[in-house]
Amino acid sequence: MSFLEIEDLKVHYPIRGGFFNTVVDHVYALDGINMSIERGKTYGLVGESGSGKSTTGKAIMGLEKITDGRIIYEGKDVSKQIRGKNSTYNRDVQMIFQDATSSLNPKKRVRDIIAEPIRNFERLTEGEEKKRILELLDIVGMPEDAMYKYPHEFSGGQKQRLGVARAVACRPKLIVADEPVSALDLSVQAQVLNFMKDIQEEYGLSYLFISHDLGVVKHMCDHISIMYRGRLVESGTREDIYKDPQHIYTKRLIAAIPEIDTENREVHKANRRRVEEEYRQNEKQYYDENGKVYDLKSLTDTHKVALKNIEVGGN
Amino acid sequence: MENENQLLDINHLHTGFRIKDDFYDAVDDVSISLEKNEILAIVGESGCGKSTLATTIMGLHDPNKTKVAGEVIYQDLNLVDLNEELYNKIRGNDIGMIFQDPLSALNPLMRIQDQIAESLIFHTKLSKEKRYERVLELLEQVGIPNPPRVAKQYPHELSGGMRQRVMIAIALSCKPPIIIADEPTTALDVTIQAQILDLLKELQEENGTGIILITHDLGVVAEMADRVAVMYAGQVVEEAEVGELFNNPKHPYTRSLLNSIPQMDSENDELHVIDGVVPSLVKLPRKGCRFAARIPWIAAEEHEENPVMHEVAPNHFVRCTCYKNFHFEEGGE
Incomplete structure (x- = not known):
């Protein structure tokens, strides 16, 4: 409780x-x-x-x-x-x-x-x-x-x-x-x-x-x-x-953390670039017309995300 | 130099600070070299001498309070012996520096364009118009939107990431072959940090610059560096290629440090704690292995009397012999 x-x-x-x-x-x-x-x-x-x-x-x-x-x-x-x-x-x-x-x-x-x-x-x-x-x-x-x-x-x-x-x-x-x-x-x-x-x-x-x-x-x-x-x-x-991050902002934040994995650093970098690109292109979908974050909606019992329609990010 | 790719060769460098009437070496017998097109990371906790090393290379110490000995060879010149006038020709033109805190490194009373132009005025004979063009070009290069507007602004009008970009633009202004970046992203958010690091890497690949990257963030090292030198209490204790260092760390300090990172994938484990603290400059043991006091369960015989660097694998050097039988205290790693 x-x-x-x-x-x-x-x-x-x-x-x-x-x-x-x-x-x-x-x-x-x-x-x-x-x-x-x-x-x-x-x-x-x-x-x-x-x-x-x-x-x-x-x-x-x-x-x-x-x-x-x-x-x-x-x-x-x-x-x-x-x-x-x-x-x-x-x-x-x-x-x-x-x-x-x-x-x-x-x-x-x-x-x-x-x-x-x-x-x-x-x-x-x-x-x-x-x-x-x-x-x-x-x-x-x-x-x-x-x-x-x-x-x-x-x-x-x-x-x-x-x-x-x-x-x-x-x-x-x-x-x-x-x-x-x-x-x-x-x-x-x-x-x-x-x-x-x-x-x-x-x-x-x-x-x-x-x-x-x-x-x-x-x-x-x-x-x-x-x-x-x-x-x-x-x-x-x-x-x-x-x-299972849903919001683009969360994805971007997680992708930006430097990882201690020297072999795959190119992969990691490419991934970060991709997320950054996605962020730039689709930024508008994730925020309302005033740039405000949407209200949180429940995805599962514990997981809540601020998306306009839950389907948008659920790929 | 035997190796024509070598940009900077540091041999047995000592930097001592005066405390009362004695000099205490904050950088103690450091020998490293930097090659073209290479990012050399220097890692260590606060107080291990990494920033002192950087400021020594740049010759920023007051000769009355510090004693510098050894060699910093750049193009057949020993920078340590250079007088102020000659050094000024090197600074900015041949070695650029990016400081940790851009807000205190930038002059709050000068417009961005004037701050970038400062080293251009000093080192080049560009006309005023050409200079302004170059300033805009630099701002463009470091990814600042709308350069003509930003050029006229003052540092306080910019965000932290933008200020750090301006710092990078200043360091790049004379296209120096060497850049020293002292904790360039420590004060920034992770997303901005990623942008700045990408930018540094891009510029380095474009111009073939050699970068000395000073940081305490091992994640940044793993993402950026080609070669890593780990410093502890003024000495380099381990030096290796980046992959080798992370996959096959040898020195007890490096291994302890790697173990104390909160890992993204291992959860709920107790983090590894290194016993004791980094000794202060005055109390530093000048003889024997400096890390010995923090791994007391390793027998004294395991350490060398005068620890030297051993080559354990090609291009992988470790100081002292204590790495051979090192184990973590309870039950190992």
Whole structure:
């Protein structure tokens, strides 16, 4: 059962201009997103820069004012911005940021950084709090003495692990991870991803994994949504998306990933060219007259795609 | 040179940075060469010295803070010994460079046409009209739509992919035989990345340019490169043809790195993690195998005292002997 429902979420930014600085138009950063999130699953949100994936994450976190639509958490509408410290939603939905360095306060010790959500939402004695912090550090594979250090004393991967520790401090149900590993080196990235998976198993939490790296998303996610211009283009299980992509945009994105297969690189390149060509020729069919993505239609139980007629792409 | 196809020959290059009163080599005894019509990829994690190698070839280091030793031979000239005046004739004209972040590499106050024309003014005697023609031709060549309009724009008006194309146009402006591309697509989306890489490859095939492609993305390497040098802690640890490297990697570092990629077809497996971190410049072990600390389960006898490159197959070189009996920690690959 899904515990979080996102219904027709919209975030529009006004563009002001003209003589009286009136609102002349809107940027449709998010234009009608529907998602439902179940326990213990990982949801991938993929798209190119500017497609609105980070905005989705922020809107769910309550960091972005929602223009329209609803976020329903355990049956309650939480989209109105009146959540206080005692709101369970704020406690149960946490975030991991892309840039670990700038998301950790340089003047605070690791202990205080990790304790911040605990102090906000729970009443623990100093001893209990310390015990919890040690547990958390242990989970992300950091030594005990890390507690008394400052963020600058850690490497990039370690900082990101501290970010993970802070996010899980209050045992949340959902973690929004906005490009958590895109600034990290390959081997460090592997480490952080492994920790994220371990933690998921231990606490049974869900991730909304925002990334542009389709390789990482495939490794991490059960369910993947592809975004384009503030709307979902295609959504489905990992197999649906990778084995049977329907929308031309998804096909193009998948074809563009460099593959480690040196023998067949010409084949791969030819395939990419072909998809790119198809994209250029048939682009109009896949979007309506205003260049807007169509509404998602169900293809199978899990697989949804935004096509005018389902038959168009179903070759 | 014995090989007339050779464009650039780097021998025992050292680049040391001054930290307090000592110099620490960030590039330590690197010997590689680049041939005509070849893409040589240099891979490694951050801090392994790949960008330092690039900036050393371009002579971009402050002589007061760095010490460069060794040879970078280009057309019988050792670039390391060149003075600034001579170097300026080489830069742009003979070696072009594409930087990672085009927004900070482009001058925000100059129009695109003036930025591209800059090296044309310096290196050629073209008239103003001819120069403008060449600028438009270059913009056309790198696939920018409507060149006359873009030529008059400023960098902030262009998208990331377009800016990177402008960078490539600048690097190409004097038709240099060598281009150094330092992470040219790291900041770009995958679809744009594919376009830029295709463009680089096309231009390379057209002009027979030799490209040194610096990247940390092994996927890009597999798609683009002819030959690959893997760097770790300032040294080249493995060098091979691209197919050989991916199908038959030898050095423990290369194998670990390949194992830690989230693979498209293997799912739900734990990713391989390399123990420890890349040592910082000051703490770098100057003796013995530099990767030894990160594979502690391999006995010390397996490593060489002074690791050298061994030719394990034709044109496949590996540093140190530890590759022979290397195995992954639990249960192997």
